[in-house]
Amino acid sequence: MDLELNTNLIILITSFVSAFMLYALFKWFLREQGSTDATKLPQSPPALPFIGHLHLIGKVLPVSFQSLAHKYGPLMEIRLGASKCVVVSSSSVAREIFKEQELNFSSRPEFGSAEYFKYRGSRFVLAQYGDYWRFMKKLCMTKLLAVPQLEKFADIREEEKLKLIESVANCCGEGLPCDLSSQFIKYTNNVICRMAMSTRCSGTDNEAEEIRELVKKSLELAGKISVGDVLGPLKVLDFSGNGKKLEAVMEKYDLLVERIMKEREAEAKKKDGTRKDILDILLDTYRDPTAEMKITRNDMKSFLLVCFLSPAISIQFSI
Structure with missing residues (x-):
């Protein structure tokens, strides 16, 4: 009885992990296909499934971004696991974003601790433009x-x-x-x-x-x-x-x-x-x-x- 229960548990866990991996792989494929759409996205280094560009990040984050910027330009897209971000390493591009395009970038995305934050919706720094x-x-x-x-x-x-x-x-x-x-x-x-x-x-x-x-x-x-x-x-x-x-x-x-x-x-x-x-x-x-x-x-x-x-x-x- 115990052996049968353990076998079923292993099958259930294996099925869950396999389904998750297939789902993640499918989303990665769609993302790569979507990069050829009419909307031109910033340049991005070659990414790996699941981990994205984590393999390109060293111990000192700014140094890693600086070396990547030399190759892919002052505006590039980086994916750290499931999180996607845009890295700006030029004062002229930063001025364009925060001054010329201020309204388009006024809203801020929520990150890791958002769901545990007691004042969600009351944060001025990360508030949506409104x-x-x-x-x-x-x-x-x-x-x-x-x-x-x-x-x-x-x-x-x-x-x-x-x-x-x-x-x-x-x-x-x-x-x-x-x-x-x-x-x-x-x-x-x-x-x-x-x-x-x-x-x-x-x-x-x-x-x-x-x-x-x-x-x-x-x-x-x-x-x-x-x-x-x-x-x-x-x-x-x-x-x-x-x-x-x-x-x-x-x-x-x-x-x-x-x-x-x-x-x-x-x-x-x-x-x-x-x-x-x-x-x-x-x-x-x-x-x-x-x-x-x-x-x-x-x-x-x-x-x-x-x-x-x-x-x-x-x-x-x-x-």
């Missing part, structure tokens, strides 16, 4: 990230800069090694936190520090989940369990920021006449009955998340 995208862009340009708003926090940037210099000088004076990467991360985190929520993220035991840790953890998990994009339909199985971990981290972030927002709303009357941070402006827009578009609490939490993520991502890539 009313929400236009409203948030206008809000950023006129209030949230406008030059007058940034100038109000010039003293904060100067203060954090002096703290950075002082910390590096202390290390040098004591003859100790100084980790500049961590120092710059601490500096950018503190500047962003103080501009967003009027509190420092490092060196104090407060809610902002907890948010920073949650954001750091979510960035690490999202990066691991994005690797699953090469698996195509199989990524929904979440083999590593990182998807569930990301959902748990996002839930903690949501509860913490919601509590901070409620506390800030209760103190709103005390903030009259004082310098407003990004959270204050978002809450004013949220309560404004005359606003062009009604933003939600998820929209605000998502925007704050982007504020905290931006320095972490930029420093990670620069290092």
